[in-house]
Amino acid sequence: MVRVVLATHNRHKALEFQQILGDAVPGLEIVGYDGPEPVEDGVTFAENALIKARAAAAHTGLPALADDSGICVDAMGGAPGIFSARWAGRHGDAQANLSLLLDQLADLPDGTRGAHFTATLALVTPAGATTVVEGVWPGRIAREAAGSHGHGYDPIFVPEGHDATAAELGPEVKNAESHRSRAFAAIVPALKELVAAG
Ligand SMILES: O=c1nc[nH]c2c1ncn2[C@H]1C[C@H](O)[C@@H](COP(=O)(O)OP(=O)(O)OP(=O)(O)O)O1
């Protein structure tokens, strides 16, 4: 088996990766990461994903896969974007983050609430080779939170082609369509190459 460390401290992401991975890449074992959490001082999702993957590869000596992701609102020029995790000021306070975003968008009429989730994955080998891919899940911001599945901004994100939030749709639908599943599909060839190289 080839081991790849998943360089995240977000247990929700780790669970989604396990659910999405399935048997997509035979011979691959994704291992957890409890090493140091680097400062995400990049100004793009790609820069932050590379920062996280490089730190984990250096700490473990293994190939590392990191995700930097967020919600991007059209009418806000793509914000919160890389600031999604701490939009309301405290890292990982999903309720505060989504409540603030709903308040900020309260006056926006239907048809102007377009948004998308972005997930950018970076795969880094101990030798320093890097692969960066991105997945985008288009949709809109609801007027109020609904649903109990998922995490983060799922309760206020209505994916294109649905009338329910990602938190109402549940993991089967989300993991088949999400930004994270799309990004993962794009990184599979690089993961297969890693396994083939042994
Ligand atoms: O599927 C998602 N469903 C809902 N919200 C999501 C999703 N994916 C990212 N998000 C939002 C919430 C999170 O707070 C932020 C990620 O911030 P981000 O820095 O990439 O992750 P994090 O700090 O929670 O963990 P880590 O950096 O260790 O991977 O974007």
Ligand SMILES: [Mg+2]
């Ligand atoms: Mg983070």
